[in-house]
Structures are given as structure tokens and as C-alpha cells.
Amino acid sequence: MLLEIIFLFGAGFLGGILNSIAGGGSFITFPALLFVGVNPISANATNTFASCAGYLSGAYAFRTDLNAHKKELPKVVFIGLIGGILGAWLLLQTPASLFRAAIPWLLLFATILFIFGGKANNALKKLASHHHHAPFLGRILLSLMLLSICIYGGFFNAGLGIISLSYLALAGYTNINAMNGIKLLISSTVSLIAIALFISDGVIAWDKGIIVLIGTLVGGYVAAHVSKRLPQHYVRAFVILASCGITLYFFIEVYSA
Numbered sequence: 001m002l003l004e005i006i007f008l009f010g011a012g013f014l015g016g017i018l019n020s021i022a023g024g025g026s027f028i029t030f031p032a033l034l035f036v037g038v039n040p041i042s043a044n045a046t047n048t049f050a051s052c053a054g055y056l057s058g059a060y061a062f063r064t065d066l067n068a069h070k071k072e073l074p075k076v077v078f079i080g081l082i083g084g085i086l087g088a089w090l091l092l093q094t095p096a097s098l099f100r101a102a103i104p105w106l107l108l109f110a111t112i113l114f115i116f117g118g119k120a121n122n123a124l125k126k127l128a129s130h131h132h133h134a135p136f137l138g139r140i141l142l143s144l145m146l147l148s149i150c151i152y153g154g155f156f157n158a159g160l161g162i163i164s165l166s167y168l169a170l171a172g173y174t175n176i177n178a179m180n181g182i183k184l185l186i187s188s189t190v191s192l193i194a195i196a197l198f199i200s201d202g203v204i205a206w207d208k209g210i211i212v213l214i215g216t217l218v219g220g221y222v223a224a225h226v227s228k229r230l231p232q233h234y235v236r237a238f239v240i241l242a243s244c245g246i247t248l249y250f251f252i253e254v255y256s257a
Contacts, residue, residue, distance in 0.1 A: 004036055005211055012215020016054035017223040021180070021238060025051060025219075026158035027246045029212050038205045044091065045198040046205045048157045050212035052191040054220025055184050061225055062181030069178060076182060079143060080150045080189030087154020088194035092201050099156060104250040106152065107159045111243040113166035142171050146186075153190040158250075160187050162243045176235045 011032035015025030026047050033043040033050075059066070066073065149167055153160035164183040173179045198204050 004208075008032060008036065008208055008211040009215040012050060012054075012212035012217075013219040014215075015051065015212070016058075016216035016219025016221075018242060021223050021226075021235065021242075025054065025161075025216065027249060029216070030158055033205070033208060033212065036208060038208060041091070042203050042205050044156060045195075045201075045203040046209040047212070048191050049195050049198065049204050050209045051157055051216055052188065052195060053213045054216030055188040055191055057217050057221035058223070059181060059184035059188050061221055062177060062184060065175070065178040065181040066185060069182065073182075073185065075143070076146070076186060077189050079146050080186050081193050083147050083150020083152075084154040084190035084193035085197065087151040087156075087190070088197040089154075090151070091155045091194075092197065092203070101254055103156065103158065104247060104254055107162065107243070107247040107250055110159060110163040110166045111240070111247050114162065114169055114243060115240055142167070145170070150186065150190045153187065154194040157191065159246065160190065162239070162246070165239060176239075180235075 011028050015027075015029040015032075018025040018028065029050060030043060030047045033046055034040065038046060145167055149160070149163050152163065161183050164186045165179055168179045168182055173182070195204070
């Protein structure tokens with residue numbers, strides 16, 4: 001029992017660090033819950049519950065960076081709530097195996113989008129300068145993209161941070177600290193509303209989830225402060241490396257079976 005507690009806390013701590021800096025901490029925490037015997041649907045819901053502590057503590061650590069974008073935050077929170085509800089409802093209605101095969105491809109798309117999102121945004125800005133309605137259409141498409149990301153996050157938490165960073169890069173954000181703060185706000189909003197649905201359905205493994213939650217709380221807060229002191233290009237390089245590694249892991253996990 002003691003070894004299981006240490007194992008789950010360690011997985012939560014490492015997952016909280018990864019979530020706060022780059023996203024993808026579920027790559028550690030979700031398999032850890034499966035390893036100790038939690039069934040896949042319950043592990044998925046429990047992982048969302050446990051990871052939320054790291055999202056919240058990390059978002060609080062980035063509160064100064066978030067304040068610089070306070071006009072945009074209500075829309076982000078509203079879309080996050082709607083998407084989280086829809087995604088969690090889909091998880092509770094649909095066997096997770098149907099979505100499992102698509103996860104590596106979604107992560108691959110997100111990784112490519114994060115790497116080249118800045119160039120894509122510049123191209124969209126040039127297009128907007130030539131077409132009067134392009135800015136309005138662009139905002140609609142970006143809102144739909146964010147809604148889709150939040151639905152994904154409510155359904156399966158793994159990779160939500162990376163995909164959120166990809167959306168922010170495409171939306172024109174360039175400050176990696178602000179991007180991390182908004183990413184964590186998205187993850188917090190989606191997770192909180194999804195957890196409410198999971199609680200009502202009774203699918204969270206509370207004993208194991210609380211141990212992982214404590215680990216993510218500590219890891220997320222520590223990592224957020226460390227990452228703010230690092231040069232932006234180092235943090236961005238870490239995000240790219242982490243997303244590539246997580247994507248490769250899911251390809252192996254899904255297609256080697």
C-alpha cells in the first residue's frame with residue numbers, strides 16, 4: 001500500500017510539472033492509474049480529477065500574465081464550460097476504445113500546429129488585410145476550434161495542454177508565459193465542469209485520485225514558477241520535445257497492440 005501511494009504521488013508530481021510547462025501530464029498519470037488496477041473509463045475520469053489541481057495551481061502562478069489578457073478570458077471560460085460538458089457527456093455515453101485510435105493523430109496534428117502556428121497566423125493576418133470579412137470569419141473559426149479542443153479535453157484529458165497551446169499559437173499569442181497561463185485556465189475550466197459530471201455518475205476512484213491530485217498540486221505550482229524564470233525559447237523547445245515524445249508514445253501504445 002505504501003509503495004502504491006509513493007508511486008501515485010510520484011506520477012502526480014511529474015504529471016503536474018509536465019502539465020504546467022508543456023501539457024501532456026496525463027501521459028504519466030493516466031497509465032499510472034491503469035497500472036494500479038483502475039478500469040480505463042474510471043482511470044480517465046479520475047485522471048481528469050487529479051490533474052485539475054495542477055491546472056489550478058499553475059494558473060494561479062501565472063495570474064500576472066493572465067491579467068494582461070483579462071478582456072479575452074470570459075470567452076475562454078464560457079467556451080471551456082460548454083466544451084467540457086459536451087466532452088464529459090460523450091465519455092460517459094461512448095466506449096473509450098472508439099476514441100483511442102484517434103488520439104495519436106490528434107496529438108500529431110497539435111504538435112505540428114504548435115511548431116508552425118506562428119507562421120500560419122502571419123499568413124492569416126495577410127489574408128485578413130485583403131478580405132474585409134476575413135477577421136470576423138477568422139474569429140468564428142478560432143472559437144469553433146477552441147470549442148472542439150474543450151470537447152476533446154472533457155472526453156480525454158491527455159494532450160489537452162499541447163492542443164491548447166497550438167490553438168493559442170494560431171490565434172496570434174507569442175508570449176509563452178501568457179500562453180501557458182491561458183492554457184492552464186482552459187484546462188482548469190474544462191476539468192472542473194467535467195469532474196462535476198463524473199461525480200454525478202460515480203466513476204471517480206477517490207482514494208487513488210486524491211493521492212495523484214496532491215502530487216499534481218505540488219508539481220504544477222513548482223513548475224510554473226520555474227518555467228517563468230527560463231528564457232522563452234528554452235520553454236518553447238521543451239514544449240516541442242515533450243509533445244513529440246508524447247505523440248510517439250501514443251502511436252506505439254495504440255498501434256503496437
